[in-house]
Amino acid sequence: MPVSGATRSKAARIFELTALLLVVVSVVQVGWWLYDQRSEATRTVQHVEALHAQQVQAAQALLASGVPEASVRELLPDVVIEAGQARISPDALATLEEHQRRRINQYMWESGFFLLVLCVCIAVIWRALRTEARVRAEQESFLALVSHQFKTPLASLQLSLETMAMRELPAEHSKRLTERMLADIARMEQLVSQILESARLERGRVELRREPVELASAVARVVGQLEERARAARISIGTEVPRDLYILADPVSVDVVVRNLVENALAAVAPVGGGTITLRARAANGEVELAVRDTGVGFRPADRARLFEKFTRLHPGGGSGSLGTGLGLFIVQRLMQLSGGRVSAHSEGVGRGAEFVLVWPRAATEPDVRTEPA
């Protein structure tokens, strides 16, 4: 990856230099045009002034030779005669100057517009190139991360198998290794399905329904599925969800996000040797909040933004490692966004527990008040 990164930044630098050169050349060219126009205007003014001088001289000569003033005025309309003296009319001079000023102005506006269009074009191309580079970098790092995520369960699987092949093991140890291998396979299976799920979510190829969902039942369903695991790890799960709370969401995605958060909480509490997980819901400002609070390992507040990125596994110093895929919270966030809700995370620091808050729009309780699918 570093190679393509270097190539990419080199390509970007070449483009930036070329664009800069183009702008500089264009500015110089436009500057030259303006200078040329101004010189041309000066030359024209000088030429016309010379003609005027000739006209004044001719008028003066005609007057001297006795031609009447009226005939001279008729013959040379730009000349005015006052007290026998001929001079150029101020109107003629003003018209000439006005004409030249307009031409210069016109050129300045046109040049400015030309430069603006050029800069806009360069900016558009630059943006497109940057987007393309970012997409490519994301794809590369995604592949690297995916292969990295698979290698650990694969290494564990290989180690267990080779241990069985190499050593004479008591039945109990063999059974333990078999369980470990099955768990590794399950881990890889979960990784595959989560990768597919997150890819689907990322492309927006999911159609989530929006209908009133009774939050208390959804929470009870998820907690019921995980209760035994929690008991085995000496974790108690408490729920305080009022019966009449209805949210506007996709029923399946509600189960997925709540389950993900409770599983995360279990993984965070287990390393500290047990504790509690509390799910508390309340309605406020047309929304419903569900807070999942645990007494587990927590995380550094500085890591909060990274939590929802793909393949982030913070291991907050709690010890005994986790078998997570690093995709769970990413999926939670995407599902919440797609169903018009949001999720946030809080922790006062490592070892001080964590709280994840899900927020959905509140739905009216009557089943006939339904919103059409999104």
Added chain:
Amino acid sequence: MSRVASDFRVLLVEDDPHLGAGLAENLRAEGYTVEHLTDGLRALEWLQRESCDLIVLDVMLPGMDGFTLCRTLRERGVVTPVLFLTARGDPADRVRGLEAGGDDYLAKPFHLQEFLLRVRAILRRWEWYRNASATPATAVLRFGGNEVDFRAFRGRSWNGEVHELTEKEAMILKVLSERPGEIVSREDLLERVWGYDVYPSTRTVDNFVLRLRKRFERDPANPQHFLTVWGVGYRFLLEPES
């Protein structure tokens, strides 16, 4: 003098519960005494209180990553050999590990036999080094006004400058000084100091010898102690040839 497997204490730092448990079980089955930790910072704390003969170190760890941990240990003068385990097997990562002061590098997934072989090889090299520097006579090397203390990994050169030696520099010097005046091939040095296939080329040896020359030769461009034998390897002389 030779120790049995259980005399060797191995610190395993691996946060994946399955992999960690599997490696610890296998190391114990080989007879080693194993301490298993799952966090880089805790490993650093542990190493401040305790000592071991080998650290098997995962790279991506909670608390402190394996590279940083290894670098910190080396800066603090801890020379305990480190075998890195990592899910990233690209050459750049390998070089990073060795530059951080690692002795060997194994990419996941790996073969159990190979892992055990490498553990054994590192411990054997260190056992040899420790034994070869055990007596007052073999612990200190004096040549051309320089003095090297193999146990403290420290050298004082002819101009009075004190140099902290890396374990590799000390080992190379040990191999060369065991056979003064004889030709030692690059392959021999690689095998004795690094083990088989850790480094891709014998050029690495040349770089280390260059470093030793800079430290201990009066004129590194015209060496009197670390002589190159073209196409073969090196010859170490205690005194310059007349």
